Every structure is written in structure tokens, then in C-alpha cells.
Amino acid sequence: MVSGVRRIVLWLATTATGVVLLFGYPTSTSSTPAVSAVVEAAGAATATTGTGGTVTVTGPAADTRWGPVQVQVTVTDGQITDVEVVEYPTGNGRDREINARAVPVLVQETLDAQSADVHAVSGATLTSEGYVESLQAALDRAGL
Amino acid sequence: MTAAPVRYVEHVMGLPFSLALRGRHAADDVGRAAWARAVAVLREADRVFSTHRADSVVSRLGRGELALGDCPPEVAEVLAVGAAVQRDSGGAFAVRRPGPDGAEVLDPSGVVKGWAAERAAGVLRGLPGTDFLLDAGGDVVCRTIDGGRPWRVGIEDPHDPRRLVATVPVTAGAVATSGTAHRGQHLVDARTGRPPVGVASVTVLADSLVDADVDATAAYALGRDAARWLAGRAGRTGLVVWADGTAETVPPAP
Numbered sequence: 001m002v003s004g005v006r007r008i009v010l011w012l013a014t015t016a017t018g019v020v021l022l023f024g025y026p027t028s029t030s031s032t033p034a035v036s037a038v039v040e041a042a043g044a045a046t047a048t049t050g051t052g053g054t055v056t057v058t059g060p061a062a063d064t065r066w067g068p069v070q071v072q073v074t075v076t077d078g079q080i081t082d083v084e085v086v087e088y089p090t091g092n093g094r095d096r097e098i099n100a101r102a103v104p105v106l107v108q109e110t111l112d113a114q115s116a117d118v119h120a121v122s123g124a125t126l127t128s129e130g131y132v133e134s135l136q137a138a139l140d141r142a143g144l
Numbered sequence: 145m146t147a148a149p150v151r152y153v154e155h156v157m158g159l160p161f162s163l164a165l166r167g168r169h170a171a172d173d174v175g176r177a178a179w180a181r182a183v184a185v186l187r188e189a190d191r192v193f194s195t196h197r198a199d200s201v202v203s204r205l206g207r208g209e210l211a212l213g214d215c216p217p218e219v220a221e222v223l224a225v226g227a228a229v230q231r232d233s234g235g236a237f238a239v240r241r242p243g244p245d246g247a248e249v250l251d252p253s254g255v256v257k258g259w260a261a262e263r264a265a266g267v268l269r270g271l272p273g274t275d276f277l278l279d280a281g282g283d284v285v286c287r288t289i290d291g292g293r294p295w296r297v298g299i300e301d302p303h304d305p306r307r308l309v310a311t312v313p314v315t316a317g318a319v320a321t322s323g324t325a326h327r328g329q330h331l332v333d334a335r336t337g338r339p340p341v342g343v344a345s346v347t348v349l350a351d352s353l354v355d356a357d358v359d360a361t362a363a364y365a366l367g368r369d370a371a372r373w374l375a376g377r378a379g380r381t382g383l384v385v386w387a388d389g390t391a392e393t394v395p396p397a398p
Contacts, residue, residue, distance in 0.1 A: 103393050104299055104310035104347060104383040118311055119149065119164055120279040120286075122347055123300025124323035125257075127281065131160040135298075135306060136279060140151045140162050 156186040159281035168273030182264035189260035206250035229358040237362035238334035258357025283320040285353040302345035318353035322364035333365045340367030347383040
């Protein structure tokens with residue numbers, strides 16, 4: 001279990017580094033403070049074990065220059081199945097600008113659309129004929 | 145935790161438009177009335193710009209029956225957007241291209257969807273205290289009010305539309321993707337008239353869906369130059385999925 005937790009923390013650090021890229025914005029003169037904040041977050045991560053080999057890891061809110069950032073990672077049977085940014089800087093014009101130009105975060109190979117916690121899907125043009133079978137239609141029906 | 149958003153769906157221009165609302169007017173008459181006005185904006189855009197309707201303004205303009213000065217001002221606006229991207233992409237994106245018989249065809253469809261959805265979003269921006277996300281057949285424009293949690297947008301895997309290759313949180317802005325997953329090879333490099341090589345899909349984030357949509361189409365048309373070109377576009381970020389299945393994120397231009 002100990003090695004399992006360490007592995008999870010390592011994943012969290014990897015994922016959190018991906019999140020840092022969101023904020024690694026040219027307004028900064030150095031990315032060092034944000035990176036160290038994330039490392040601290042990873043070190044203090046808490047893990048809760050759910051049913052069926054699912055573990056959810058929530059890092060504490062890390063203070064970045066743009067505000068607090070908190071990441072939650074769900075691991076099922078040794079694979080990341082969800083990455084959620086629990087807390088995200090909001091509330092001023094600078095934050096809005098950064099968020100609007102966030103960089104997409106690549107998901108793990110194992111993440112399929114059915115289990116992803118997304119509100120909408122961006123993809124190649126979906127026609128009304130194709131819509132019925134689409135993930136977007138599933139989201140609309142599910143009311144998620 | 146925020147309550148699940150309220151969903152609305154309408155089909156216009158042969159495309160599904162899915163709306164998600166959260167907050168004060170998500171489920172009341174004010175929210176529904178704003179959605180009805182937004183849909184009316186989309187239907188009006190279809191009447192003006194459809195290339196499938198012989199009596200649309202753009203069809204008549206293309207046949208030379210109307211001069212640009214006789215058209216509603218939004219026609220010139222859309223054509224100006226197309227001309228700017230055509231210039232910036234070295235001609236890979238174009239609104240006028242050779243038709244099957246060799247004669248030039250005016251087809252601003254590559255601009256119209258994003259432009260119309262952005263105008264519809266303008267109606268929804270008037271809803272006080274309400275977050276919205278509008279998904280226009282795969283292109284997204286959204287905003288959250290101050291303090292709201294960002295919308296999470298999944299980016300489709302062009303090789304398997306049931307899967308996602310990436311996610312991105314957006315508080316305000318647009319996400320557009322060009323590719324061929326659902327339509328087959330319909331998008332071409334206007335310089336050659338042939339489908340681009342090496343690229344499977346391009347996703348672009350920008351403040352406006354007008355910009356995100358045309359840049360995604362232009363970058364896709366540029367094929368192997370997609371990521372390099374997009375990296376030089378101010379105010380954009382994105383994701384390129386290559387034909388071999390690898391993916392590359394595009395950070396903000398310096």
C-alpha cells in the first residue's frame with residue numbers, strides 16, 4: 001500500500017505539472033515559484049480509497065501567483081481515470097484571460113469519453129444525423 | 145458543488161446546437177426566452193448564409209445577382225474574416241474556390257458557423273447571474289460569471305469519436321476543432337484542392353469562437369505545418385492530433 005500511495009503521489013505530481021503548463025504564461029519572468037508550489041502540494045496529497053480499487057487523491061490548494069489551484073486525481077486499478085481541477089483561480093480580468101487561453105491537458109490513454117467528467121465535447125463537425133449517436137447527445141440526455 | 149446544468153438542444157443549419165445553463169436563469173422563463181432569441185439569431189444566419197438555399201443572400205451574391213453593397217452588413221463582416229484568415233494562412237483557407245465545373249464558388253461556410261454561434265452567444269451573455277456553454281456541432285463558446293467553476297471541455301479523439309484525447313477547463317472563451325472524424329474528407333487545402341496530409345484534427349482556444357473556428361480550419365488545412373502556424377497566432381492555444389495518433393499541445397504565442 002505504501003508503494004501504491006507513492007506511485008499515486010508521483011502521478012499527481014505529473015498531472016499537476018500538466019496543470020502548471022496552464023499557468024506557465026509569458027507574463028511570468030520565471031516559472032520556478034509555481035513549480036515548487038505544486039511539488040509541495042504533491043507532498044501533502046491525501047488519498048481516499050473507494051470501492052473496486054478506486055483511489056481518489058486530492059492535493060491541498062497550492063498558492064500560485066494567479067491564485068489557489070487544487071487538483072484531484074482518481075485512480076482505478078492502477079490507471080488514472082479522472083483528473084479534476086478542484087479549485088481554480090477566478091474573479092479578476094487577468095484570471096479570465098488566462099483561463100480562456102488554457103492549454104488542453106492530454107488525458108491518459110485509458111480515459112474514455114464515457115467516464116470523463118466533461119460538460120461538452122469539441123470535435124470535428126457533428127451533423128444533426130450524427131448527433132443521436134454522439135457523446136454530446138449522451139451528455140445532453142444525462143443532464144450532466 | 146454546483147448543481148448539474150440545465151440542457152437545451154435545437155437543430156439549425158443541419159447542426160445540433162446544445163446549450164447548458166447554470167445559475168439564476170438556468171431553468172426559468174428568462175433563460176428559455178434568451179435561448180429562443182439565440183436560436184432565432186442562428187436561423188436568421190442560416191437564411192442569409194446558407195449555400196444549400198438557392199434564395200439565400202450568399203447564393204444570390206455568388207451568382208452575381210446581388211452586389212456586396214446590396215447585402216446586409218454582416219455578409220461583408222463574414223467575408224472580411226475569411227479574407228484575413230486566407231491571407232494569414234497563405235491561401236490554405238479560402239471562401240472562394242473552384243467548383244466541380246471549374247467555375248469559382250463562393251462558400252463562406254468555414255466562417256459562418258463560428259460567427260453565427262458567437263452572435264447567438266452574445267444573446268446569452270445578457271443573462272444575468274447565469275453561466276452558459278453553447279456547443280455548436282463540436283465548437284464551443286462559454287462563460288462563467290465571477291466565481292463560477294470553469295466549464296470542462298473534452299476534446300474528441302479523431303481516430304475514435306467515443307474517446308477523448310484531452311480536456312481543458314474554460315471560464316470564458318471558445319474551443320473549436322477541425323477534423324474529419326464525422327464527415328469524411330471534406331476539408332481541403334484551398335491551395336491544392338486536396339485534403340491536407342499528416343494531420344487528423346486541430347483544436348484551437350481563443351477568446352472568440354469566430355477566431356477559434358477559422359484558425360482551427362486554417363491550421364488543419366495546412367497539414368504538417370498546423371502546429372507551427374498555430375504557435376505563431378496571438379491569443380490562441382490549442383492541440384494538434386497527428387495522423388499517426390500522437391498529439392501536441394500548442395502553448396500561447398510569446
